[in-house]
Amino acid sequence: MLNIGVIGCGAIGRDHIRRLTDIVPGCQVVACADYFEESANKVAAQYEGMKVYKTGEELIHAPEVQAVVITSSDPSHAGYVLEALKAGKFVFCEKPLAQNAGDCEKIIAAETAHGRRLLQVGFMRRYDRGYAEMKRIIDSGELGAPLMIHACHRNVSQPDGFQTEMGVSNVAIHELDICRWLLGDEYESAQVLKVRQSACSTKGYDNPQIVLLETKSGARIDVEVQVADAYGYDIQCQVVCEKGTVNLPDPYAVVKRANASRSFPILTDWKDRFIEAYDIELTHWVKTLEEKGEPDGPSAWDGYAACVAADALNRSRGTGRFLPVETMEKPELYR
Numbered sequence: 423m424l425n426i427g428v429i430g431c432g433a434i435g436r437d438h439i440r441r442l443t444d445i446v447p448g449c450q451v452v453a454c455a456d457y458f459e460e461s462a463n464k465v466a467a468q469y470e471g472m473k474v475y476k477t478g479e480e481l482i483h484a485p486e487v488q489a490v491v492i493t494s495s496d497p498s499h500a501g502y503v504l505e506a507l508k509a510g511k512f513v514f515c516e517k518p519l520a521q522n523a524g525d526c527e528k529i530i531a532a533e534t535a536h537g538r539r540l541l542q543v544g545f546m547r548r549y550d551r552g553y554a555e556m557k558r559i560i561d562s563g564e565l566g567a568p569l570m571i572h573a574c575h576r577n578v579s580q581p582d583g584f585q586t587e588m589g590v591s592n593v594a595i596h597e598l599d600i601c602r603w604l605l606g607d608e609y610e611s612a613q614v615l616k617v618r619q620s621a622c623s624t625k626g627y628d629n630p631q632i633v634l635l636e637t638k639s640g641a642r643i644d645v646e647v648q649v650a651d652a653y654g655y656d657i658q659c660q661v662v663c664e665k666g667t668v669n670l671p672d673p674y675a676v677v678k679r680a681n682a683s684r685s686f687p688i689l690t691d692w693k694d695r696f697i698e699a700y701d702i703e704l705t706h707w708v709k710t711l712e713e714k715g716e717p718d719g720p721s722a723w724d725g726y727a728a729c730v731a732a733d734a735l736n737r738s739r740g741t742g743r744f745l746p747v748e749t750m751e752k753p754e755l756y757r
């Protein structure tokens with residue numbers, strides 16, 4: 423039985439605690455912490471024997487905690503990951519791995535010093551059945567080489583404090599990971615464009631933005647990033663290959679026929695849209711720790727590659743130019 427401590431008791435922290443308790447076999451959440459102690463106390467009160475720590479650092483070093491799940495806000499990720507690696511503990515960190523590529527490099531240095539993998543990054547889309555089937559078809563070669571990806575990432579709204587850069591570093595970071603995974607390719611250059619702005623966003627951030635990428639093999643990717651669309655949580659992806667295309671399926675929904683129309687609901691929350699992917703992701707994580715003694719899901723290198731692209735995109739804003747996406751040499755541990 424793997425003893426887990428969770429740092430961050432907000433939306434996804436609570437959801438992961440629930441699934442680690444009720445769904446995922448072979449583990450239990452024994453501790454939690456949150457910047458607002460009250461949030462951690464409220465969560466712990468719902469689970470027998472769950473201990474609350476005042477700080478994330480105390481939780482990481484607690485002797486009963488064997489693995490740490492980081493679900494606190496983006497700016498806190500890198501510090502907690504480095505602390506967990508210092509303690510030699512397994513760590514699952516929600517995306518993004520860090521706020522910039524430089525912090526990811528520190529994480530890579532700390533993990534490679536251990537000589538084995540301890541970290542997995544929460545790029546759960548790789549465990550979604552739709553994306554997995556798309557990858558299987560692309561990798562089979564039956565459609566020839568992939569040439570382009572058209573994708574879109576649409577959220578209903580954003581909380582206060584959301585900023586333009588987060589449209590890339592927090593939101594499109596999912597596409598930055600899934601596109602290089604689907605194509606088995608790396609990025610060459612990147613540019614973000616501001617387009618005609620939606621009246622749905624009046625809070626000072628750009629919406630929509632278009633993320634453009636070119637890969638090393640010359641494939642082109644465009645991602646519409648609409649962080650306040652006022653209608654639903656809508657994730658689309660089409661990969662165009664030489665001899666055909668593959669599309670991400672829409673989530674299961676019953677079609678209703680009434681009042682002279684056919685209709686089906688569109689989800690509004692990422693929790694529901696990717697519920698199965700999160701379940702599979704964490705089940706797989708716990709299982710591999712138990713069976714192999716290390717994780718095999720998205721690595722520090724994957725977290726880094728996405729952050730390098732995000733940095734280039736955010737630097738490109740307003741320049742009208744594609745900027746190079748340059749990574750350091752890939753350490754042996756991640757090959």
Ligand SMILES: NC(=O)c1ccc[n+]([C@@H]2O[C@H](COP(=O)([O-])OP(=O)(O)OC[C@H]3O[C@@H](n4cnc5c(N)ncnc54)[C@H](O)[C@@H]3O)[C@@H](O)[C@H]2O)c1
Binds near residue numbers: 478
């Ligand atoms: N993989 C996914 O699809 C997915 C989905 C949602 C969120 N996330 C990621 O998970 C993280 C949390 O997102 P959320 O939607 O739950 O946000 P949230 O705001 O609902 O929750 C964040 C929680 O972290 C706490 N917190 C903030 N700074 C902290 C610190 N330094 N130490 C301890 N606790 C701290 C806050 O008090 C809050 O309770 C984000 O990094 C987000 O990018 C990933």
Ligand SMILES: O[C@H]1[C@H](O)[C@@H](O)[C@H](O)[C@@H](O)[C@H]1O
Binds near residue numbers: 517577592593596692
């Ligand atoms: O845009 C949101 C994404 O669609 C979700 O999957 C989460 O990652 C969330 O944190 C982001 O704000």
